[in-house]
Amino acid sequence: MQLSREDLLEAYRRMRLIREFEDAVHEEFAAGNIPGFVHLYAGEEASAVGMCMHLDDRDRIASTHRGHGHCIAKGCDPRAMMLEIFGKREGLCAGKGGSMHIADLEKGMMGANGIVGGGPPLICGAALAAKTLGTGGVAVAFVGDGGSNQGTTLESYNLAKVWNLPAIFVIEDNGYAESTASSWSVGGSQTGRAAGFGMPGVEVDGFDFFAVWEAAREAVERAREGGGPSLLHVRLGRYYGHFEGDACTYRAPDEVERLKAEKDPLMLFRRRVGEAGLLEPTDLDAIDREAREQIARAVSDAKAAGYPTEADLLTDVYASY
Amino acid sequence: MQLSREDLLEAYRRMRLIREFEDAVHEEFAAGNIPGFVHLYAGEEASAVGMCMHLDDRDRIASTHRGHGHCIAKGCDPRAMMLEIFGKREGLCAGKGGSMHIADLEKGMMGANGIVGGGPPLICGAALAAKTLGTGGVAVAFVGDGGSNQGTTLESYNLAKVWNLPAIFVIEDNGYAESTASSWSVGGSQTGRAAGFGMPGVEVDGFDFFAVWEAAREAVERAREGGGPSLLHVRLGRYYGHFEGDACTYRAPDEVERLKAEKDPLMLFRRRVGEAGLLEPTDLDAIDREAREQIARAVSDAKAAGYPTEADLLTDVYASY
Amino acid sequence: MPKKSFRQAVNEALRQEMERDPTVVVMGEDVAGGMGAPGEQDAWGGPLGVTKGLMPQFGRERVLDTPISESAFIGAAVGAAATGLRPVAELMFVDFMGVCFDQIFNQAAKFRYMFGGKATTPVVIRTMYGAGFRAASQHSQCLYNIFTHIPGLKVAIPSNAYEAKGLLIQAIRDDDPVMFFEHKAMYDEEAEVPDEPYAIPFGEANLVREGEDVTIVALGRMVNVARDAADRLEGEGISCTVVDLRTTSPLDRETVLETAAETGRVVVVDEAHPRCSVATDIAALIAQEAFESLEAPVRMVTAPHAPVPFSPALEDLYIPSADRIAEAVREVHGHGRR
Amino acid sequence: MPKKSFRQAVNEALRQEMERDPTVVVMGEDVAGGMGAPGEQDAWGGPLGVTKGLMPQFGRERVLDTPISESAFIGAAVGAAATGLRPVAELMFVDFMGVCFDQIFNQAAKFRYMFGGKATTPVVIRTMYGAGFRAASQHSQCLYNIFTHIPGLKVAIPSNAYEAKGLLIQAIRDDDPVMFFEHKAMYDEEAEVPDEPYAIPFGEANLVREGEDVTIVALGRMVNVARDAADRLEGEGISCTVVDLRTTSPLDRETVLETAAETGRVVVVDEAHPRCSVATDIAALIAQEAFESLEAPVRMVTAPHAPVPFSPALEDLYIPSADRIAEAVREVHGHGRR
Numbered sequence A, B: 001m002q003l004s005r006e007d008l009l010e011a012y013r014r015m016r017l018i019r020e021f022e023d024a025v026h027e028e029f030a031a032g033n034i035p036g037f038v039h040l041y042a043g044e045e046a047s048a049v050g051m052c053m054h055l056d057d058r059d060r061i062a063s064t065h066r067g068h069g070h071c072i073a074k075g076c077d078p079r080a081m082m083l084e085i086f087g088k089r090e091g092l093c094a095g096k097g098g099s100m101h102i103a104d105l106e107k108g109m110m111g112a113n114g115i116v117g118g119g120p121p122l123i124c125g126a127a128l129a130a131k132t133l134g135t136g137g138v139a140v141a142f143v144g145d146g147g148s149n150q151g152t153t154l155e156s157y158n159l160a161k162v163w164n165l166p167a168i169f170v171i172e173d174n175g176y177a178e179s180t181a182s183s184w185s186v187g188g189s190q191t192g193r194a195a196g197f198g199m200p201g202v203e204v205d206g207f208d209f210f211a212v213w214e215a216a217r218e219a220v221e222r223a224r225e226g227g228g229p230s231l232l233h234v235r236l237g238r239y240y241g242h243f244e245g246d247a248c249t250y251r252a253p254d255e256v257e258r259l260k261a262e263k264d265p266l267m268l269f270r271r272r273v274g275e276a277g278l279l280e281p282t283d284l285d286a287i288d289r290e291a292r293e294q295i296a297r298a299v300s301d302a303k304a305a306g307y308p309t310e311a312d313l314l315t316d317v318y319a320s321y
Numbered sequence C, D: 001m002p003k004k005s006f007r008q009a010v011n012e013a014l015r016q017e018m019e020r021d022p023t024v025v026v027m028g029e030d031v032a033g034g035m036g037a038p039g040e041q042d043a044w045g046g047p048l049g050v051t052k053g054l055m056p057q058f059g060r061e062r063v064l065d066t067p068i069s070e071s072a073f074i075g076a077a078v079g080a081a082a083t084g085l086r087p088v089a090e091l092m093f094v095d096f097m098g099v100c101f102d103q104i105f106n107q108a109a110k111f112r113y114m115f116g117g118k119a120t121t122p123v124v125i126r127t128m129y130g131a132g133f134r135a136a137s138q139h140s141q142c143l144y145n146i147f148t149h150i151p152g153l154k155v156a157i158p159s160n161a162y163e164a165k166g167l168l169i170q171a172i173r174d175d176d177p178v179m180f181f182e183h184k185a186m187y188d189e190e191a192e193v194p195d196e197p198y199a200i201p202f203g204e205a206n207l208v209r210e211g212e213d214v215t216i217v218a219l220g221r222m223v224n225v226a227r228d229a230a231d232r233l234e235g236e237g238i239s240c241t242v243v244d245l246r247t248t249s250p251l252d253r254e255t256v257l258e259t260a261a262e263t264g265r266v267v268v269v270d271e272a273h274p275r276c277s278v279a280t281d282i283a284a285l286i287a288q289e290a291f292e293s294l295e296a297p298v299r300m301v302t303a304p305h306a307p308v309p310f311s312p313a314l315e316d317l318y319i320p321s322a323d324r325i326a327e328a329v330r331e332v333h334g335h336g337r338r
């Protein structure tokens, strides 16, 4: 399996869309246009996209509170997402979910999650359904370093192992859970834990799209072939605060600047495909422009769109009443 | 550190008391004299006693639904326990707890537990209290193989590690959780999991008192010296069913007979101290006799004792009303 | 009609729905049993044998034993329900909800609303509740009020074998997450249960008995205790209506209010603790909506605000009895018309 | 008296109790913050800065950051409470109780009873609740009814900064496990708060306002909304008593019943969902015990039976408002004497 030119363009497009989306949300939040708790994925794009490039609509992912990147990588419509984050009626979840609860089950995106560790059990279920129904699908849980200490996550490793499920656990280690360093909060190591539960686990450079893509390829193939679960420990960094409004005083003074200057996954991708002569800068520039325009339109549409009304308050609590 | 003659006699005495206690409860249950869910520890004595020989009243243990052995090993009064199991007012918990909730906080026994995985978090707390108050105490959670898959247990490994607590996790692997084999339900391995969380973990022959005693010694010393948590994977076997009433059809036909014939921890202890010339058979026979009498008295006292009355129903819900 | 135990009724409902619909799967600790063990497979069928026989018929692919990891496997049932299966998960005792509640109340219950109506999560969680087994504080609770409080969940609490089969079949066919409560002391109780599958609709209370003087509203095992009390009171010349709620969510408000209005005197019977409970829920409903026709204060007969004690001597005092119900009925009956 | 915010009041209570009693420790996710990080220590003080400043004063031995492992660290607080400390653990949002409820309701709450009166478990669990923050379904719930249902737990729900300090000090000194609810939308609200430590006893409701026509029973943030409604109604010639429950467990039944009897007309206000809730609890109490003096049906003003929506447009409709309370008061006030 190899990345075609189309694949490369598509991967870059998704990463750029995520970046533009998050930058826009950051600005709109600062301007007071977006309410609630918002956690941005900027800087972590290579993880979501490196994994999701291997997935299609029969595959399922479960995300975290920091979900926008996973949504876009899995094919959710950024415009409908933006409307959702603005709380509008035409939002992807009709304005009822907001940033922490974006989902699109038709795209196999089972939801951002306000509960740290909420996703892994669900992914065991999606993997079980795929296995039982013989769809060939796999299921992927994205989990933060902080979420890797939640019992629900750890139990899921074992369940996925003993049920031999087509499940993949992607530990996105951005160094912090809120203000707490993962170097402190994670006893042992992520890959050591995977081994402890009998799963393959690899550490991956999460700034490098190609490294993630390659590790994900192996894990997805293994899962599809009935080889059971595995774990990726993806090391990466976030550009913004834990949530919008976080002053980030716990970080080193130049930490984010250095991340941006040296470890920007988009920049590294550009450099790599440029050096290898795989894509022209102009191709990428065009994607940058399109992404910027697409997100700008999403924002202006979101601003213009209408709110849900009282008639919507009590609908959709149940499927049948 | 070495086992003195007194230690050896005491260890054997506790193991024999447990065995007699459990055999008596088995009989009384079969005769319809004991109600409720009762889980017996016969066959597993070397684990509780091998560990608890290192502990004193400032040390805390948390137990499981299969708690009688841990109680006796930690110094609870077998008579008061028997009264409790019979539901009598003078029982160790005033008849309100029963088999699954025997506790004696003054002895450092923090309770049997009806919730699988209930104990390890509590033990983190007891270890924290010991550390904060500078008592020099350690805290030990006994956990079944089944309980080793509970998220609460797994989280506790990590918390004990990152807080560097004087905590010890004893995984008592008797091969089954109810009717489910641990060879199936435990993905990976217990010691591999310990390593995954950054703790020392060793596998121990739980039929051999001396092996448990030695492994426990190391773990307790490490904990007392500020060296943090560790895990023992103790392999052993239970003689009776999961609970009283279990037909045990999931076991191999001759499994229990072979356990009793070849792996009885009491027999192995006798053989070992005999071969080494440490104790005389007559010493041990005397203990056997005393234990039998002590438990027989406990049973007849329990039968004779009175039940709690309506006045007791609503007391002790709160410390202050 | 054939007599079947509550246990058989539940087993039959599961079997028939599994036969009808290949997406129905069963999972839980030892729901088959013997997994990985050298002896009998299907050795348990749950701790009280309720699911026994399903695994031999449907195989381990559809009757899944689990490790003791309630968050993971209840969550897996929820996740599978959102992606094409109709799982029936067994939470062995409802007392264990504390290690897996999140997957029920924050995930399953909220998907549909949070996701703007786009999710369907047809999961059933079967669970044992109730006192009387000398199982002590951590194996004897009711806790259905907690699930009833949560929007997005449905809660069914059958009062006998007939109800159990019909309500469980409905639960499995229902597109919403359903908590299904089985009283552990009722498994051997028999009732007439048709062989063919049938569904009892949710939100329709059952008039177990109609009378003129006092309305007794009850649920689960307490329905039978209430009926005993009513039988006894009949002899004293007090004629009672007994309402079996069947489901607390959705709640059949109409039947509760109509029967309350008819008699003007109501006793609510609930095996759970008394605070923020189904008993207070029903009492509050009546106080609000049937106020005009009330002739006497509503009386609640419940367990006390104390954990369930182990000792048989205490547990027998603890559980609401026909005696206490009868006493409450006499009291409201004797209350002067206002 | 000095004005302090709710946030300051909670912080001060913690600080003063930690100064007084060396066994008081604080633990939770980022209660200090910056653990292991290269930058500022004490960087957070919880997500809303409530515990900031404690770690510099008391050190990391007494202000413990935790991994995201609520079962383990809430359970550790419980275990430490049973063995000599008086821990105050922070469950960041009460919505997260689903991953750690067992340690609260089966362990902490039941030790004393199960162990025959021999355990004492003086743990406090501080937690944020409530809607209005646009925090959506999994970060906006109330859920205090669930804890109120559980025997062995105490539940305090302060309505302003003054109450917060006094009730938290009482909670820390209390020998029973206490759930302490802080409304996330109230941290910046100020009240007069004495500098010296003081304890407000549990189980004594506060008469926020006395009137003659209608009694409004409320709790937490709703007390203020109820007061707003009462102020407004004053202008219309309807005079209201407003009762602040302060603690739902223990419950001050006497004050509720006396004030209900005085006015004969009651509105209960509760921000939680309406089923099996504190609202139904109070309504049921009144229906049972103040029946004779009731002039009108009890009215409950609550959130609907739906998860909390994200969109501000919906959330504003969702939360009980002074308007809705006033409407309910007018309705019971206008109800003809019977």
Ligand SMILES: Cc1ncc(C[n+]2csc(CCOP(=O)(O)OP(=O)(O)O)c2C)c(N)n1
Pocket: A039, A064, A065, A066, A114, A115, A116, A117, A143, A144, A145, A146, A147, A148, A174, A176, A177, A178, A242, D029, D068, D070, D092, D096, D099
């Ligand atoms: C069960 C639970 N506990 C705590 C929280 C509060 N919380 C939200 S995000 C977060 C930190 C998560 O860290 P990590 O998993 O590393 O993800 P990141 O934010 O770094 O992407 C915490 C503590 C929560 N939402 N759910």
Ligand SMILES: Cc1ncc(C[n+]2csc(CCOP(=O)(O)OP(=O)(O)O)c2C)c(N)n1
Pocket: B039, B064, B065, B066, B114, B115, B116, B117, B143, B144, B145, B146, B147, B148, B174, B176, B177, B178, B242, C029, C068, C070, C092, C096, C099
């Ligand atoms: C949270 C929870 N889940 C399930 C149970 C039911 N249960 C009680 S004991 C048991 C098996 C425990 O197996 P193991 O931990 O190996 O201990 P053993 O019985 O072998 O000593 C189960 C499933 C429980 N009590 N608590």
Ligand SMILES: [Mg+2]
Pocket: A144, A145, A146, A172, A173, A174, A175, A176, A177, A178
């Ligand atoms: Mg992180």
Ligand SMILES: [Mg+2]
Pocket: B144, B145, B146, B172, B173, B174, B175, B176, B177, B178
């Ligand atoms: Mg076992």
